Amino acid sequence: MTSQAPVETSGANPEFPETMRRFMERLGFGAKPDRAFPLTGGVSSDIWFVEAKGRRLCIKRALPALRVAADWRAPVERNHFEYAWFQRVAKILPDAVPPLVGHDEAAQMFAMAFLEPEANPLWKRNLLDGKVDPAFAGLVGEKLAAIHAATAGDPKTAADFATDASFHAIRLEPYLEATGRVHADLMPQIEKLVATTAATRLALAHGDISPKNILIGPKGPIFLDAECAWYGDPAFDLAFCLNHLLLKCIPVPGGVDRLAQSFERMVMAYRGRIVWEDPPGFERRCAALLPGLLLARVDGKSPAEYITQDKDREFVRSVARPLIAEPVATLLEVRNRWLQRFR
Incomplete structure (x- = not known):
């Protein structure tokens, strides 16, 4: 934001x-x-x-x-x-x-x-300029998992961030529900994504883990813009960020291989630190949510500003819609479906 x-x-x-x-x-x-x-x-x-x-x-x-x-x-x-x-x-x-x-x-x-931009460049700017560093994406996954692990199952944090109504207004409605109204045939599956996300309360989520809200600091990622903070589903944070790494392939076609590596590094760094629930279960939930967020960035209330061509919007739909209709079990399978069609 x-x-x-x-x-x-x-x-x-x-x-x-x-x-x-x-x-x-x-x-x-x-x-x-x-x-x-x-x-x-x-x-x-x-x-x-x-x-x-x-x-x-x-x-x-x-x-x-x-x-x-x-x-x-x-x-x-x-x-x-x-x-x-x-x-x-x-x-x-x-x-x-x-x-x-x-x-x-x-x-x-x-x-x-105010963090000086020379020492703390914006990750989004670097990505759009073709400066794609998979190691930094791994650090984002590592730090994000550390936040989720430290707050998982904490009753005080849960009480302090009982922001379900705000999270619905800022995230679930404009992203998923609005997209479901555009794709009425997928509404049952999208409603299930909304219900599962809303009902999962495991850890403190940021809600807007996006390259535009992450600075490349001297000591690693610096997270900004936590307006959507919510004690809920940590899978939302990971899926939200992975979504951006896939979408950046469209404006940065020369960086596709490094973006694909960044996706994998983030998943691996995060997955190895899941201690609050069964990792395969977490990943299934995240892999089901990711295509919904992909589709939301072309047909929801907050379309990605760098996806401007109808052919690119149709490409996103061609990948996301089948994965919403029939979810896959792993995040790398979502990535591979994206790459197969992109290439």
């Missing part, structure tokens, strides 16, 4: 919001920052770069309606849970989240350190 993309919006900049100004003052940065401008890349929140008293920060405020073509609304309280996800994960993997500065519960906004 967002990233710490260090790009100033084009044209005349709006005034620094008064609520953010007051927030900065309460945090001890004074009433007037040295520099402030909105960042690009966010559809679900207002995100501002702020420089004050020698510190460079990001301030993020949740929006009630997302900036997309479809009517997509979500509770602003997700900002609270995003901040709480960062706090929880900082205790597990301190280097995997941005340093936090403060939270304004009433205004549903928080401040975090």
Whole structure:
């Protein structure tokens, strides 16, 4: 949904919001920052770069309606849970989240350190530029599994992130249910995916594990944008990220082999760290969900912006639809079906 993309919006900049100004003052940065401008890349929140008293920060405020073509609304309280996800994960993997500065519960906004892009490039940008590193994908799988393992079966974390309604509004409805309305013949299978995902409560999920929300930090991946944080099915996180590695083959055809290797490295790194349930059962659930997410990125409410040609949309449908109708047992089988048709 967002990233710490260090790009100033084009044209005349709006005034620094008064609520953010007051927030900065309460945090001890004074009433007037040295520099402030909105960042690009966010559809679900207002995100501002702020420089004050020698510190460079990001301030993020949740929006009630997302900036997309479809009517997509979500509770602003997700900002609270995003901040709480960062706090929880900082205790597990301190280097995997941005340093936090403060939270304004009433205004549903928080401040975090701005991570300099030269030292922390955005993974999505690298992938689209053809810089595909399978080893880094393996690190993402490793760190993601560590978060899931550390929170699995934890009653307090489950109570703190009982965000089922928000997760439905931000993920299950706009991705899967909306896609089912387009592909009515697959609605029973898609409804089953929704029901299984909604009913599975095993660990703390991020909900938007995407290359646009992962920085390549000096010490490994840094996760951003945890607005969809939810105590639920960890398979959703892995499937959501693997989905992007397959889809990137379309704009980066020269990187297909390395993207395929990245997919496998992530699966292997993650699968070897599943301790909270039977690994084959987890993988069957993940492999069933992945084609639904593939189809959602061409026919749901949040289509991938780099898939612009009808022939490419039809290609995605040609792979995803049969796999939704008849799910396979392993993630590598999903990948292999994709590669067979792509090549």
